[in-house]
Amino acid sequence: MLDYSSYDEFREEIRAKADEIVAPHAAAIDAEDHIPDGVMKAVAQEGWFGATAPEAYGGLAWDTVRYSIMVEEVSRASGSVGVMLAVQGSLIVYPLQKYGTPEQVEHYMPGFASGEVLGSFALTEPGAGSDAGNTKTTAVLDGEEWVINGQKCFITNTKRDWPGICFATVRTDPDPSAGVRGVSSLVVPAETPGFNYGRKENKMGLHGSDTSEIFFEDCRVPKDSVLGELNEGFKLFMVALDAGRISIGAMAVGLGQAALDLAIKHAETRHQFGKPLGVQQAIQWKIAEMATKVRAARFLVYSAAARKDAGLPYTTEAAMAKYYAAEVGRLVASDAVQIHGGLGYDKSYPLERIYRDVKLDEIGEGTSEIQKIVIGRNLINLKRKT
Ligand SMILES: Cc1cc2nc3c(=O)[nH]c(=O)nc-3n(C[C@H](O)[C@H](O)[C@H](O)COP(=O)(O)OP(=O)(O)OC[C@H]3O[C@@H](n4cnc5c(N)ncnc54)[C@H](O)[C@@H]3O)c2cc1C
Structure with a gap:
């Protein structure tokens, strides 16, 4: 049985830091719908973007309990900053570490761990919300490149004034009967031609945590951009x-x-x-x-x-x-x-x-x-x- 009180000192440290570098900005982040560079850099300085990333790539290599306490304490200060770290740690760093090839980990992990790059996780589409496997975005192999076409919506960590890399689900098997077994996960840097942010969603809350549409229009990425196995992306x-x-x-x-x-x-x-x-x-x-x-x-x-x-x-x-x-x-x-x-x-x-x-x-x-x-x-x- 885990004794959670053994984490009390750790929590105190994170809470003090979050109170110092995040909480004073929470109201302005909400009012201005923007997380300023100063907050981004202060959070990066603490290593929180790479809380669970391996030390070899600049991460803190925390266990999930410590990471959860960090997300909890940062969210106590600002939900908008908290959700950004939740996505980066759980939906980006974790699957990259678990499924990435050594080359992918080597290439992408340092940027995610340092916070120089924000990761977005693009599953939802206009017709695929709770029914997340109903992916319509397609990727077709053309020589040594995937050509992606389609639309995602409600995607977090799509901060336009910050470098971004998107993990997106795409249909790679054109046979509709393949269902979710025809869906792969591709790594797409936001600066790739044909990758375009659409409308920034006009949200009730979590202002400053950018949530956007993404349009793929003949967006080409190298063949080796598949994360994990082909057709195992869902x-x-x-x-x-x-x-x-x-x-x-x-x-x-x-x-x-x-x-x-x-x-x-x-x-x-x-x-x-x-x-x-x-x-x-x-x-x-x-x-x-x-x-x-x-x-x-x-x-x-x-x-x-x-x-x-x-x-x-x-x-x-x-x-x-x-x-x-x-x-x-x-x-x-x-x-x-x-x-x-x-x-x-x-x-x-x-x-x-x-x-x-x-x-x-x-x-x-x-x-x-x-x-x-x-x-x-x-x-x-x-x-x-x-
Ligand atoms: C601020 C914000 C950030 C987001 N960030 C991301 C992101 O980073 N990446 C990403 O991919 N997505 C993201 N999403 C999308 C989010 O995951 C979806 O909104 C969510 O999964 C619900 O899908 P939907 O909005 O299409 O609702 P729908 O699927 O249309 O559901 C509408 C309602 O019907 C209910 N419902 C649906 N199916 C069933 C069922 N079988 N049984 C019972 N009830 C059902 C739902 O629970 C809900 O109450 C974000 C959404 C928001 C609002």
Whole structure:
């Protein structure tokens, strides 16, 4: 049994750093819909873009529990910066390390680890959301190059003022009956001719974390740009999403904790009817429920992370962690707004930003409904004889 208290000192260090280099910019990132270079560089300086990357390529080689704590604490400071690190660590560095050829790892890992390059993970298309295998983007081999055509949407880490490399699912087997077994994963640098960012999605929250359409128009990449095996790209993306769900859970815990911290402070300092709000049992109960849920969500996230680190199956646990933490994050943010009354509804106060930001965690990397399908299917063995 993992003793999570052994990570307390580590958490304190990350929290202090996140409070210093991220939190002071969170309101401006939200208002201006932009993460400034200074924040990007300060985060890079800490090595957080490459938290899980091997040391040989400039990474910190942290285990998944440490990485989750980092995503949690950064998200507590700013959900927008937190989600950027969640994507980079889980959906880019992890599959590159697991499936990349030695040449691909050598070539791409240092840029991702240092934060000089942002990785995006392009699965979703207009007709392929929850039904993620319904990929219509195609890649056709022409001599020594793949020619890609199609469209992706809602893709995170598409920061136009920062070098980017996209991992994209593309249909490489033209036979429609191949289904998800005809889908490969290609590595496409954003500066490749024919790779074009479309509309930047006009989001409710997580401003500053750029989410965009991508259009591939006769976009040519070398034949050896396939990540993993040819026609095994959908599976690779699903494996990456298992890891991603741990970090989205961590993000939700961090945002939930931020809301809880504000609610406790408000209960201590706001006086009504001649006494602090926190004297009222109704408020105490609400805080008690919020704190208990955040703690339970945190342990679900760490336990999925610890299973991954131990080499145990963790698909079900990661889906549980994401589903539960995202729901808790939303509920706790809502209760914190309620405890703040009118202030909670005021845009000059951080709670409404947290409330908007955490909602994404119930949608991105598979909605809560899809997480419950994953959990249910893994628990119910339909082939088992009764
Ligand atoms: C801010 C943001 C960032 C994102 N970043 C990325 C990214 O980096 N890369 C990427 O590839 N994608 C990204 N996405 C896309 C995200 O993964 C999808 O939005 C999500 O998977 C849901 O797909 P959809 O929006 O098409 O909704 P739909 O699939 O149309 O679903 C609509 C509703 O129907 C429900 N539903 C669908 N199918 C079922 C079913 N079988 N049973 C029960 N309910 C069902 C869903 O749960 C949901 O409530 C991002 C989205 C957002 C909002």
